[in-house]
Amino acid sequence: MATETNQLRVRLVTPDRVLVDAMATAVELPSKTGYIEVLYGAAPLLAELGAGDVTLHGADSVPTRFNVSWGFVEVLPERVTILANDALLPSAIDLPRAQEQLERGHSLWSAAGDSAEAYAEANRVLDEAQAKLASAAHHE
Amino acid sequence: MANVLDLRRRIRSVKSTRQITKAMKMVSAAKLRRAQDRALAARPYAQRITSVLASLARRIEVLDPETGNLRHPLFATRPEKRILLIVVSGEKGFAGAFNTNILKASFQFLAANEDKEIDIEAIGRKAREQMRRRYPAAVFVESTEENPADGSPLTRRARSRKARVEVTGDHPGLLEKLTHDQVQSLADDLIARYVHEEIDACYLVYNEFKSVIQQRIVVERLLPLIEPGKHQVTEAIEPTAEERERAAQAATSSGVSLTPEDFAEADAEAAKFGTAEVDYIYEQPARELYNGLLPRYVASMLFHALAESVAAEHAARMTAMDAATNNASDMIDSLTLYMNRVRQAAITKEIIEIVSGAAAL
Numbered sequence: 001m002a003t004e005t006n007q008l009r010v011r012l013v014t015p016d017r018v019l020v021d022a023m024a025t026a027v028e029l030p031s032k033t034g035y036i037e038v039l040y041g042a043a044p045l046l047a048e049l050g051a052g053d054v055t056l057h058g059a060d061s062v063p064t065r066f067n068v069s070w071g072f073v074e075v076l077p078e079r080v081t082i083l084a085n086d087a088l089l090p091s092a093i094d095l096p097r098a099q100e101q102l103e104r105g106h107s108l109w110s111a112a113g114d115s116a117e118a119y120a121e122a123n124r125v126l127d128e129a130q131a132k133l134a135s136a137a138h139h140e
Numbered sequence: 141m142a143n144v145l146d147l148r149r150r151i152r153s154v155k156s157t158r159q160i161t162k163a164m165k166m167v168s169a170a171k172l173r174r175a176q177d178r179a180l181a182a183r184p185y186a187q188r189i190t191s192v193l194a195s196l197a198r199r200i201e202v203l204d205p206e207t208g209n210l211r212h213p214l215f216a217t218r219p220e221k222r223i224l225l226i227v228v229s230g231e232k233g234f235a236g237a238f239n240t241n242i243l244k245a246s247f248q249f250l251a252a253n254e255d256k257e258i259d260i261e262a263i264g265r266k267a268r269e270q271m272r273r274r275y276p277a278a279v280f281v282e283s284t285e286e287n288p289a290d291g292s293p294l295t296r297r298a299r300s301r302k303a304r305v306e307v308t309g310d311h312p313g314l315l316e317k318l319t320h321d322q323v324q325s326l327a328d329d330l331i332a333r334y335v336h337e338e339i340d341a342c343y344l345v346y347n348e349f350k351s352v353i354q355q356r357i358v359v360e361r362l363l364p365l366i367e368p369g370k371h372q373v374t375e376a377i378e379p380t381a382e383e384r385e386r387a388a389q390a391a392t393s394s395g396v397s398l399t400p401e402d403f404a405e406a407d408a409e410a411a412k413f414g415t416a417e418v419d420y421i422y423e424q425p426a427r428e429l430y431n432g433l434l435p436r437y438v439a440s441m442l443f444h445a446l447a448e449s450v451a452a453e454h455a456a457r458m459t460a461m462d463a464a465t466n467n468a469s470d471m472i473d474s475l476t477l478y479m480n481r482v483r484q485a486a487i488t489k490e491i492i493e494i495v496s497g498a499a500a501l
Contacts, residue, residue, distance in 0.1 A: 015186075015320040016185075017181045031423060044419065045420060046423065047424065048424050071436075072432065081188065083188050083192075
């Protein structure tokens with residue numbers, strides 16, 4: 001049962017380093033197919049990560065919100081491990097660059113033509129840029 | 141006979157050389173420590189990717205039982221006719237036999253695979269220079285043809301192979317500032333080539349580096365993936381005991397630890413990722429998970445190799461510069477001895493002249 005005393009161990013790992021290793025009561029994750037919130041005792045799950053914000057609730061450490069893009073997450077009843085390709089603090093997001101990325105995504109999208117692959121790639125770029133912009137806006 | 145003044149000048153010159161080699165050694169030691177830290181920081185992620193992939197491969201067969209197709213083209217093995225060889229050398233010289241050994245191992249590999257077509261990707265300036273000198277660059281011909289669907293022009297890039305061994309690319313500056321993004325794009329390129337059947341296998345020649353005394357040059361097969369989580373080392377050249385001892389001496393004199401960092405505990409923790417003895421719910425179908433995981437896995441293997449090679453290069457330079465500093469010190473000692481002898485001889489000669497002059501009076 002999820003109670004105040006039952007805490008999840010949350011780890012956020014990027015290729016460069018271990019960004020977070022903390023206890024939290026709940027964690028919100030952007031999976032590829034939409035946000036999920038994980039509480040203590042969740043069923044074991046392995047999912048691909050999309051672009052968006054990871055938010056830790058009831059964590060003892062600040063900061064609690066990170067912008068992540070792509071990767072994997074493993075959920076176990078008492079442990080959540082997030083393997084992100086890229087993770088940033090919302091305050092570290094480079095707004096002009098994210099804007100640029102958004103424009104690049106749009107141009108890729110319109111240039112994609114009939115190729116499904118190009119569309120997927122354009123959507124990836126767009127998703128990432130939008131997630132970054134939203135995350136930064138939320139921060140301000 | 142050289143006079144005292146000349147000798148003094150020579151000693152001074154050797155002394156300044158010694159100062160430079162000593163400084164280079166210290167700089168290399170600092171860089172080595174940084175390279176080791178970076179390799180260490182990348183470890184948790186690489187370990188987790190590897191363990192989740194291994195666990196996925198254990199649970200979900202690589203072959204789809206319903207269709208009989210492979211779940212990912214990277215698992216496909218073909219007879220090796222075209223090989224991609226990635227040579228990881230150093231960026232700079234003054235590193236003892238480091239670059240020579242890497243190149244020697246690559247040429248041995250090329251000689252052993254005489255009947256195959258080989259593409260070379262050179263990483264590091266030294267490999268690039270040598271490979272470029274020996275083998276021609278690959279030529280791509282662009283042709284435009286009409287798209288059968290709507291008649292719009294379609295550019296196609298075709299390879300026209302002129303020689304058995306060709307250099308398809310180099311990556312200047314990649315090692316100087318090793319970033320995951322760059323390594324990922326290199327890995328994506330390799331994967332694309334493998335999937336499009338431009339190559340049947342991908343080998344990597346690099347200097348493996350566990351610690352200053354635990355290192356060797358290995359030829360490792362990167363693709364196809366036969367068993368995720370295992371390094372497929374096909375050849376290895378171990379350093380001699382003498383080389384190892386010299387490296388150990390250099391390391392102790394510049395304060396670099398000899399034992400590999402203790403990451404047994406962290407590794408054990410990381411190895412648990414995605415491998416718990418429970419039935420996972422997989423949010424995506426296996427094929428998609430493999431699609432997402434494999435490029436990251438290949439990139440992390442590649443990053444690991446590059447990071448170790450960078451550390452090994454600095455270690456080799458540190459060792460070489462330590463040896464150079466010692467040699468300079470020896471030279472200064474023997475020159476000083478010689479100079480003193482020459483000076484003494486001159487004094488003795490003068491005394492004899494005075495004494496014999498006085499006796500003649």
